[in-house]
Amino acid sequence: MSLPWKRCIVVGASSGIGEAIALKLGQQPGVSVALVARRQEELERVKKAIESAGATGSRAIIYPHDVLNQAEVPALFQKIAQDLGGLDLIVYASGVMPLIEPDEYNFDKDLSTVQVNVLGAVAWLNEAAQRFERSKSGCIVGISSVAGDRGRRGYPVYGASKAFFDNYLESLRNRVARFGVRVVTIKPGPVDTPMTKDLKKKPLLITADAAAEQILTAASRGKRLAYVPGTWRPIMAIVRFIPSFIFRKLNF
Amino acid sequence: MSALRLSAPEDTSAAPVSSALEPDAIPGFTALPVTTLEQVESFGMNLEAMEYVHRPSTLEGIRNVFEIARIGGRKVALRGAGRSYGDASMGRETVGLDLTRMNRILSWDPQAGVIEVEPGVLLRDLWRYCIGDGWWPPVVSGTMFVTMGGALGMNFHGKNNYRMGPVGEHVLDFDLLTAAGELLTCSREANADLFHAAIGGIGMLGCFTRIRMKMKHVESGLLSVDAYATNSIADIMQKFEERGNRADYFVGWIDCFARGKFIGRGLVHEANYLHGSDDPNPAQTLRIENQELPDTIFGILPKSILWRLMGPLSNDLGMRLVNWAKYTLSSTIGNHKTVRQSHAAFAFLLDYVPNWKFVYRPHGFIQFQSFVPQETAQDCFNSQLQACHNAKVIPYLGVFKRHRKDEFLLTHSVNGYSLALDIPITARNSERLAKLTKELTQIVLAANGRFYMAKDSVLDQASARTYLGADTIATFTELKRRCDPQNILQTDMANRLFAGFETS
Numbered sequence: 065m066s067l068p069w070k071r072c073i074v075v076g077a078s079s080g081i082g083e084a085i086a087l088k089l090g091q092q093p094g095v096s097v098a099l100v101a102r103r104q105e106e107l108e109r110v111k112k113a114i115e116s117a118g119a120t121g122s123r124a125i126i127y128p129h130d131v132l133n134q135a136e137v138p139a140l141f142q143k144i145a146q147d148l149g150g151l152d153l154i155v156y157a158s159g160v161m162p163l164i165e166p167d168e169y170n171f172d173k174d175l176s177t178v179q180v181n182v183l184g185a186v187a188w189l190n191e192a193a194q195r196f197e198r199s200k201s202g203c204i205v206g207i208s209s210v211a212g213d214r215g216r217r218g219y220p221v222y223g224a225s226k227a228f229f230d231n232y233l234e235s236l237r238n239r240v241a242r243f244g245v246r247v248v249t250i251k252p253g254p255v256d257t258p259m260t261k262d263l264k265k266k267p268l269l270i271t272a273d274a275a276a277e278q279i280l281t282a283a284s285r286g287k288r289l290a291y292v293p294g295t296w297r298p299i300m301a302i303v304r305f306i307p308s309f310i311f312r313k314l315n316f
Numbered sequence: 317m318s319a320l321r322l323s324a325p326e327d328t329s330a331a332p333v334s335s336a337l338e339p340d341a342i343p344g345f346t347a348l349p350v351t352t353l354e355q356v357e358s359f360g361m362n363l364e365a366m367e368y369v370h371r372p373s374t375l376e377g378i379r380n381v382f383e384i385a386r387i388g389g390r391k392v393a394l395r396g397a398g399r400s401y402g403d404a405s406m407g408r409e410t411v412g413l414d415l416t417r418m419n420r421i422l423s424w425d426p427q428a429g430v431i432e433v434e435p436g437v438l439l440r441d442l443w444r445y446c447i448g449d450g451w452w453p454p455v456v457s458g459t460m461f462v463t464m465g466g467a468l469g470m471n472f473h474g475k476n477n478y479r480m481g482p483v484g485e486h487v488l489d490f491d492l493l494t495a496a497g498e499l500l501t502c503s504r505e506a507n508a509d510l511f512h513a514a515i516g517g518i519g520m521l522g523c524f525t526r527i528r529m530k531m532k533h534v535e536s537g538l539l540s541v542d543a544y545a546t547n548s549i550a551d552i553m554q555k556f557e558e559r560g561n562r563a564d565y566f567v568g569w570i571d572c573f574a575r576g577k578f579i580g581r582g583l584v585h586e587a588n589y590l591h592g593s594d595d596p597n598p599a600q601t602l603r604i605e606n607q608e609l610p611d612t613i614f615g616i617l618p619k620s621i622l623w624r625l626m627g628p629l630s631n632d633l634g635m636r637l638v639n640w641a642k643y644t645l646s647s648t649i650g651n652h653k654t655v656r657q658s659h660a661a662f663a664f665l666l667d668y669v670p671n672w673k674f675v676y677r678p679h680g681f682i683q684f685q686s687f688v689p690q691e692t693a694q695d696c697f698n699s700q701l702q703a704c705h706n707a708k709v710i711p712y713l714g715v716f717k718r719h720r721k722d723e724f725l726l727t728h729s730v731n732g733y734s735l736a737l738d739i740p741i742t743a744r745n746s747e748r749l750a751k752l753t754k755e756l757t758q759i760v761l762a763a764n765g766r767f768y769m770a771k772d773s774v775l776d777q778a779s780a781r782t783y784l785g786a787d788t789i790a791t792f793t794e795l796k797r798r799c800d801p802q803n804i805l806q807t808d809m810a811n812r813l814f815a816g817f818e819t820s
Contacts, residue, residue: 135341136341136342138341138347138350139341139342139345139346139347140341140342142345142347142348142350143342143345143347145366145409146390146409149408149409150365150366150408150409194350195350195353195366198350198353198354198355198366199355199364199366200355
């Protein structure tokens with residue numbers, strides 16, 4: 065795999081899909097990756113993994129940051145761009161899906177879901193879009209989810225947060241496409257990561273590594289939307305067309 | 317972040333620097349307003365950088381920009397009109413100090429021919445100001461759209477380098493605002509070391525804020541131009557020694573597509589000033605309107621669209637045809653045809669087709685220009701042309717000039733000749749091109765040749781050290797320490813060639 069980006073930010077790089085993407089990027093020669101996530105020790109681990117892969121001229125820099133701290137984002141974003149000497153790619157991979165029982169309504173869980181999946185994404189990607197508009201280049205990758213396609217019984221706010229993200233990414237795309245900036249919406253199904261470990265049903269489960277491979281390939285080929293794995297595209301096409309009166313009787 | 321504003325984007329002249337600072341969101345880091353973030357591009361369109369660009373129009377404004385950079389913990393990259401082919405006026409993630417708005421002409425003495433300008437004054441403004449009084453810039457570049465600050469920073473030369481030296485030789489004195497904030501007047505008498513280092517000093521020592529220079533008296537607005545064909549590098553060099561060295565201007569064009577026994581063939585343009593009664597009506601020919609380049613060709617076709625028409629020719633085959641046609645026509649029907657041309661029309665060949673560089677879109681081009689001593693030049697240039705053919709990367713344009721040595725520290729000049737090759741970058745040639753430029757560089761270094769910062773985008777630290785010499789770099793670094801102890805002035809070029817002067 066040869067990728068067109070040299071200076072990259074991965075938000076949510078300490079685990080799961082974000083980690084796998086950061087590793088893939090860091091294994092490319094001459095690529096600088098900024099690793100952004102909450103847990104310093106996890107970031108150190110990813111940084112070490114990138115360094116031990118030993119691609120010539122590649123480097124990883126860690127930036128401990130909690131995406132709940134959105135006030136910090138503009139300055140941090142600018143600092144990272146300075147440290148990297150520019151910016152070609154940003155991946156927003158932070159996301160949470162707290163376990164919600166079928167009869168549970170928990171505002172605290174909902175709030176943190178919105179904070180991480182929605183507000184954090186907007187804080188980071190607004191900065192990126194603004195910069196890329198000015199540089200007339202760049203690529204924004206948002207890790208959304210198949211869950212955003214329909215409002216299902218389980219995980220109402222998670223699904224809604226991903227629907228928000230889809231819509232937001234589409235808007236960004238429509239804003240910045242005329243400046244030559246690409247915005248890529250990624251919709252994975254279940255991926256084998258810490259986030260999904262308590263899920264009971266995991267249809268078409270793939271590894272984070274495989275997901276990262278597919279995500280970066282899709283983004284480098286200029287796709288605007290990619291289901292991961294691709295099998296989800298026809299499935300979700302059908303799911304989206306299930307009439308509401310049937311959908312509400314389905315147990316998924 | 318909402319209230320964070322270090323200065324207004326349009327004019328930093330009077331902006332209070334630190335009054336509107338927010339508490340740092342990140343300890344030790346101050347964000348700059350995104351409204352100033354701009355993309356800057358090299359003239360060759362092959363390199364770009366994002367900078368927080370400021371365009372002050374006064375000395376105070378420049379000081380302000382240095383202060384902004386200090387607070388923001390960033391470097392400052394000086395930029396004029398951005399006509400350097402490579403990264404000489406660009407700095408990634410720096411505060412860009414664009415001087416094009418500091419563009420007043422401060423004084424003009426039409427008796428002595430001495431003019432005093434701010435650094436953002438364009439060469440175009442300069443000659444238009446003086447020509448009516450019978451004065452012309454002693455040294456001009458191939459385009460008039462360069463700033464005088466940039467001209468001095470690069471110490472540019474013209475088609476008369478062998479007679480008149482580089483532009484720096486005609487500077488009487490200048491004021492230099494160092495990054496440390498000192499305003500120093502430099503001349504051959506005062507601060508002579510700085511005078512000889514800041515001219516050609518690629519904007520590393522400070523910012524020119526006032527430049528005083530002597531113009532050249534001309535008796536007519538016209539030149540007598542003679543064009544003739546040459547059939548090899550040896551031939552063009554011989555023609556210079558035989559007759560060219562008596563001419564006021566001498567420039568050669570080389571058909572780089574020609575190979576085998578035709579390698580190095582080209583054309584020469586020689587031009588001479590008119591004296592006395594040569595021009596029956598100098599008062600007319602010296603008027604600006606008789607100097608202006610026409611903005612149409614054949615009287616009707618606007619030149620501004622010309623580069624679009626050139627599009628279909630912008631490939632190896634098309635350019636082979638253009639070069640062949642130019643040589644064939646000029647060596648037959650045009651050979652030794654003497655014509656009269658205005659100074660501007662002869663000097664500013666590059667402005668003849670506006671935006672001509674766009675034919676190199678989308679990947680851009682580089683110019684590889686080497687300055688080689690007389691003794692080694694012939695073999696060196698022939699080897700370069702042969703290397704291009706071997707690599708199957710043919711320059712679309714080759715330009716040949718004569719030079720002499722000068723007294724400036726980082727000078728590119730030699731007692732010899734230069735060959736400038738405009739080489740297109742395409743989607744497919746980038747690897748071959750990188751290899752070729754490395755090879756060309758070695759050919760030049762082996763011939764004791766030198767390079768010119770306004771053109772370069774391919775050299776590395778080792779090559780710069782070889783041609784400039786460790787002593788010269790040490791002397792320059794010493795001056796840099798003195799004028800810019802915090803090492804604030806920085807460009808991508810300085811990083812590439814001198815590791816940003818951070819070590820040694």
